[in-house]
Amino acid sequence: MQIAILYGTETGNAEMLAEDIAAHLDDHDTSVTNLSDMDPADFTAGTLYLIVTSTYGDGELPASAKPFEEAMQAAGPDLSGIHFAVFGMGDSEYEETFNFGGKRIEELMKGAGATMLGARVTHDASGADMAEDLAFPWAEAVVAEAEPALAA
Amino acid sequence: MPSVAIIGSGPSGCYAAQALAKARPDVSITIFDALPVPYGLIRYGVAPDHQGTKAVIRQFERLFERQGVRFAGNVTLGRDVTLEALRDGFDAVVLATGLHDDLRLGIAGEDLPGVHGSGAVTRAWNGWPGAEAPAIGRRVVVIGNGNVAVDLVRLLAKTPEEMEGSDLVLPPGTGVQEITITGRSPAEAAKFDPVMLRELGKLTDCAISVQDVSSGEGKTVEALQALDGHAPEGARKRLTFRFGMTPARILGQTAVEGVEFTDGTVIPADTVVTAIGFDGARAACDAEGVVAPGLYATGWCRRGPRGTIPENRADAMAVAARIAADLPEGPGKPGFAPDCATGYDGWQRIDAAERTAAPEGRVRAKITTLAGLLALAKDGET
Numbered sequence: 001m002q003i004a005i006l007y008g009t010e011t012g013n014a015e016m017l018a019e020d021i022a023a024h025l026d027d028h029d030t031s032v033t034n035l036s037d038m039d040p041a042d043f044t045a046g047t048l049y050l051i052v053t054s055t056y057g058d059g060e061l062p063a064s065a066k067p068f069e070e071a072m073q074a075a076g077p078d079l080s081g082i083h084f085a086v087f088g089m090g091d092s093e094y095e096e097t098f099n100f101g102g103k104r105i106e107e108l109m110k111g112a113g114a115t116m117l118g119a120r121v122t123h124d125a126s127g128a129d130m131a132e133d134l135a136f137p138w139a140e141a142v143v144a145e146a147e148p149a150l151a152a
Numbered sequence: 153m154p155s156v157a158i159i160g161s162g163p164s165g166c167y168a169a170q171a172l173a174k175a176r177p178d179v180s181i182t183i184f185d186a187l188p189v190p191y192g193l194i195r196y197g198v199a200p201d202h203q204g205t206k207a208v209i210r211q212f213e214r215l216f217e218r219q220g221v222r223f224a225g226n227v228t229l230g231r232d233v234t235l236e237a238l239r240d241g242f243d244a245v246v247l248a249t250g251l252h253d254d255l256r257l258g259i260a261g262e263d264l265p266g267v268h269g270s271g272a273v274t275r276a277w278n279g280w281p282g283a284e285a286p287a288i289g290r291r292v293v294v295i296g297n298g299n300v301a302v303d304l305v306r307l308l309a310k311t312p313e314e315m316e317g318s319d320l321v322l323p324p325g326t327g328v329q330e331i332t333i334t335g336r337s338p339a340e341a342a343k344f345d346p347v348m349l350r351e352l353g354k355l356t357d358c359a360i361s362v363q364d365v366s367s368g369e370g371k372t373v374e375a376l377q378a379l380d381g382h383a384p385e386g387a388r389k390r391l392t393f394r395f396g397m398t399p400a401r402i403l404g405q406t407a408v409e410g411v412e413f414t415d416g417t418v419i420p421a422d423t424v425v426t427a428i429g430f431d432g433a434r435a436a437c438d439a440e441g442v443v444a445p446g447l448y449a450t451g452w453c454r455r456g457p458r459g460t461i462p463e464n465r466a467d468a469m470a471v472a473a474r475i476a477a478d479l480p481e482g483p484g485k486p487g488f489a490p491d492c493a494t495g496y497d498g499w500q501r502i503d504a505a506e507r508t509a510a511p512e513g514r515v516r517a518k519i520t521t522l523a524g525l526l527a528l529a530k531d532g533e534t
């Protein structure tokens with residue numbers, strides 16, 4: 001099983017976390033890709049997609065994830081058979097739109113027929129937790145859940 | 153290995169180091185700063201009640217803690233080291249010194265006691281060493297319609313309880329009764345981030361009215377209209393937005409008494425804060441940030457005082473890519489730091505002391521004198 005970690009970022013927090021997750025899962029075959037470089041046509045069924053994204057503006061996706069959002073809307077790909085999980089990064093100072101970025105990715109992927117593994121986990125930049133302390137257990141659990149389904 | 157000196161440890165300098173370390177792990181990087189503490193305006197500009205925004209620091213900690221980037225604090229370019237010495241000692245030098253002077257209105261009365269620039273004010277509130285917090289009276293006029301102006305009015309309007317989780321012990325506006333924020337352009341052309349405006353709707357001790365916003369459309373106007381009439385019970389402060397008002401002169405004999413606008417309106421005030429932007433000497437460079445061979449510029453000192461942290465990141469990444477391509481392979485110049493330099497360990501001692509000193513409900517209590525910072529930064533030196 002391949003693990004593709006995709007990130008959407010503006011100030012680099014999600015990118016650093018994506019790299020940390022890849023390093024943490026070092027006994028797997030992982031790759032780290034900016035969502036700005038992800039073509040929805042490139043999703044493949046044997047790969048587990050771990051998507052890490054922050055939130056900006058009025059509860060929108062960060063700049064690096066915007067082209068992906070547009071491409072998903074324009075292409076309307078059929079992602080049935082694709083497995084993914086979402087880790088959202090946000091800041092509870094933005095109460096009304098807290099972690100809407102992760103929510104948006106979940107909507108886009110599910111809307112295209114993809115299957116989400118685990119629950120969407122969120123990090124709060126104003127909270128006490130380190131992102132990796134939440135993300136590593138999340139990633140391990142998702143990988144364990146995916147293994148029987150995706151092991152080729 | 154080739155060496156690179158980055159002057160300035162604000163977001164631009166740190167993101168440049170991050171991108172360079174990634175592209176060229178063979179390069180040795182030293183980040184210089186005039187202060188013994190790193191991170192520039194992330195520490196001294198970004199508002200004390202926006203700790204989430206300051207959290208990008210965690211990325212930069214990794215540069216110094218794991219990626220071998222050296223911090224040389226307490227070194228002022230032009231005073232403790234010359235540009236020539238740096239260019240001789242390093243294979244590449246990057247200027248990331250920001251821009252700090254408050255832009256002036258250029259009107260009569262601007263130098264009266266009680267008139268302050270937003271940079272000076274926010275530096276003082278953020279504990280910049282030696283910056284004295286200006287006296288804030290009861291009636292404050294904030295001139296400017298950008299996000300720094302919103303930071304100012306929010307902090308002036310907040311109660312001590314509303315500073316929970318910040319690194320400012322007491323909010324600066326405890327005696328404030330009346331805050332007026334004015335802008336030259338109409339509401340729909342104001343540069344406010346609508347999300348920052350919406351945050352004002354959470355204020356618990358401040359009523360808000362917005363004048364001259366009946367017309368116009370867009371997210372900023374919508375956010376302003378939503379704020380109009382905000383009236384928490386028993387609110388002791390009042391904030392008024394006024395648009396289309398160009399200041400003509402600041403009134404007063406020995407201290408500020410008010411602001412007169414070109415339409416003849418006078419707003420009485422005992423404190424005026426201008427938040428109309430920043431200024432300073434910019435590096436003369438080309439579109440890729442090249443000043444001269446081996447000398448580069450990034451961030452506010454390259455592009456001017458506009459743009460937030462994400463824009464500085466993009467700029468720093470582009471300049472770093474150019475440097476990575478220009479730098480020679482193989483052995484390079486050894487680099488150096490002058491004797492007065494304090495290290496990252498010095499900052500770690502300061503950081504720990506500030507966190508330990510934090511009172512209940514605050515994340516840190518900043519050390520605000522250079523002597524205090526240097527005592528800790530140099531502690532452990534023989």
Ligand SMILES: Cc1cc2nc3c(=O)[nH]c(=O)nc-3n(C[C@H](O)[C@H](O)[C@H](O)COP(=O)(O)OP(=O)(O)OC[C@H]3O[C@@H](n4cnc5c(N)ncnc54)[C@H](O)[C@@H]3O)c2cc1C
Nearest residue numbers: 160162163164186192193197228229249250451452460461
């Ligand atoms: C009040 C205020 C609030 C802000 N709030 C936000 C916000 O909430 N979100 C956001 O995204 N952006 C915010 N910004 C914008 C953000 O701070 C800037 O975009 C960014 O800090 C510019 O980065 P820089 O690295 O170019 O400059 P700076 O952050 O200014 O860093 C320059 C560094 O160079 C050092 N230096 C200067 N001269 C010398 C010298 N001669 N020798 C050695 N070192 C030197 C300084 O000490 C400083 O550490 C705010 C800005 C201000 C002023």
Ligand SMILES: Cc1cc2nc3c(=O)[nH]c(=O)nc-3n(C[C@H](O)[C@H](O)[C@H](O)COP(=O)(O)O)c2cc1C
Nearest residue numbers: 009010011012013014054055059090091094098099
């Ligand atoms: C201008 C701005 C707007 C933001 N808007 C939101 C938001 O609406 N909701 C949220 O949960 N977080 C919001 N955030 C917080 C970021 O998502 C959070 O800081 C995250 O860690 C940034 O990750 P990144 O560096 O990968 O972009 C905002 C941050 C900034 C600076």
